[in-house]
Amino acid sequence: MDPRCISSYTDKALISSVAFCTDDTSFVTGGIDKCIRLHQVEKSTREIKYKCESAVRCVALAPNGKCMFGGDENGKIWMKALSVSQQKEDADSFVAHFKAINSIAFSPDGTRYTTASNDGTAKIFEYPTNNFVASFKGHTHWVLSSEFSPDSNVIVTAGEDKTCRIWDVLNKEKPRVFGKFPASVTHATFHPSGTIVGVALADGSFLLIDVRNEKTIQYYPKAHNGPITALRFHPSGSFALTSSTDKTLSIWDLIEGLKFYTIDGFADEVVDCKWSSNGSKFIACTKSGEVKTFSTNFDKLIKTIENTTSTAGSASDSRIDEATGVMNPELKRGHPPKKESKPKQEDMTPEERDAKITAALTKMLNQVEILTKSAAMMTERVNMQAKTVERLQAAYNQ
Template sequence: MEHVLPERQLKELQKAILDFMHTQGYAESLEVFARESGNDGFVADSKDRHHNLLAKKWTSVIRLQKKIMELETKLSKLQDDVRTGAVATRRGKPAEWLPRPPAQQTLAQHRAPITSVRFHPQYMVLATASEDMTVKIWDSESGDFERTLKGHTKTVQDMAFDAKGSVLVTCSADLTLRVWDVSDEYKCVRTLHGHDHCVSAVCFIGADKIASASRDKTVKIWELATGYCVKTLSGHSDWVRGLGVSTDSRMLCTASNDQSVRLWDLASGECKGDLRGHDNVVEVAKFAPVASHAFLRRLAGLPPVAVAKQNGSDGTSPDEPATSQFIISGSRDKTLRLWDCASLQLLHTFVGHDDWVRDFVVHPSGKTLLSVSDDKTMRVWDLITGRCAKTIEASEHFTTCIDFSSVNPLVATGSVDTTVQLWACR
């Protein structure tokens, strides 16, 4: 009889079945099956990759069946909407969609405060990091918990997916970064050592490099393929809390306990600017996405790009890349600040939070900014006026992190109360 499975997969299945029989104590059946399948020398091993494989595959099949049924239901509803014209009744345009209370779902699996939330760039997947030393993976649409990533021995401080979503990198207070292969069931494929203190932030530089910030006052640049540290940026006088990379991967910005934001040239490793104005620790700093540039120019009273061509391609100096035009930072002084990378000048201060600003994200449309704070709120800022347009009670405790999905209209926020909230945008 011809086998449906290729020989290699057939052997894998047989070993998984034998392991299952051993685990369940079916000694006689195991002996017969081992002999008849040509696996007489089978020895059960809890460290073998076939251990519990059958149960894991069975669980995966059930989860996939559930997802298929949910998708079929949604597809049927969408087809009905198309037939009846209900799709046209949605309010507003996607560019105007904002999170609306109450939260659509609360994810509760962590045992300690949430430190970071990151949506997968291509799939409906959410990763959450915590002081409980783990990262958890969720289905962002259904809210179903999928798996836990273990390996770090202290708080997982931050994480980042690469642009394709094939790799997840995490950093921890255990002084290391870990690289996880998303396509291979999030297997940890590399651990990076080099920092002398807590590693507090991480981001990708293009597809092949990683930047990490640390309490050891440095930023390190790593090769993803080898895990080697290829450059160390020194200049801050205290803990480097956060960092962000420009869209063209030429510049890096960093936030520090020394109350400054620094601008770095990644090619030379030189500090190109020391931005000062905050009155307390700067928790986070990121380059404003290109979609927001036109609105930020209006906010700052700068001429439109078409008028500013005489100075450079985007109104900055000729050698200043367009994608690193503005930096936004958030601080324990309760404010967010907008900076001009070319002049190194403070352009605007966003005032409204009543406690530390912990994180922010710019809306995909570029028109608004969403920030979270220890005042337990999520605030929506109009980037044309610079004013707070909306305040949402995000948690019963300090709200520590936020991310906006690029796949579906969802915002995720994390809290010290150990939960993650998913907010539907409409």
């Protein structure tokens, strides 16, 4: 179940960002040589190149798969229709910021995208019209990333000022500020559950914060020996992928709270990484132009775990909540639970009594589901370790 490299390619130019296309068979890179390049995963040496006016610092793909975007060091956004059959050297552009753009990310509903810039702001634009929607000011230094929540209603920003902030897209109220952290926040992103934010730091650490009670639920100190350049959650929510200037990629098991796998062998700093849309692959690029694509393989483990349990309905919390034991905010702070007044039996109608019984049974079923998932995960871990021991024993006996 180890990840396997399925494609390796070294670009002639320095690379700053990489992203899968929506079909997961192609990818896009942004280069310091002022170009956006489109590649095929299996034939990565073949490329279509689009020229920009200055170094491209970030790239993104529209969710509909029809357009690729790049943000440059002068604050311009570059756009080009996605096509492998027609080549046009120049892309369209407009000025979005006064300084370098560090990230571009689309909303899951595909109607907007958000940008982060060295001018200290994050902005939102409509797609495909590119009409300006809103600007978010509050960071006291560069904004290094900006991304939407799964419901597309809020964004989370990462700042050089050692904070991350959550902004309401709809009412534009003052943001919720997290930090200051021990180091600059290099990347912040939402977990697929929508209730947890992952925060990557320049000191090589990362942490998970439950935004409902503003508590840190997992902390990985010194996860890397250099700044983390990207933190990406697997679509299942069970794993995280991190890249770093220490020339490694790491995969983290969020259920166990442990490092699952480390990929080294890169010749330079790993500046970006992404999962494919279904999590079956991931891609990473180095500053010097090396791009590697990997088959995840352990997605089979995820499917096994998911198949051992039924979905108990929307009342069930995400697996990461279950694994980390996220509690009611009052309980987390050490306060006793509030006593609920029980309605008198004679005041309850038969319908109310049935609804109460149903709610209690649903809660019990959800708790059983949590235990079942945990047991399934432990069983799979034991099986994986047993196979590893068998391989080592076989190699020793040869």
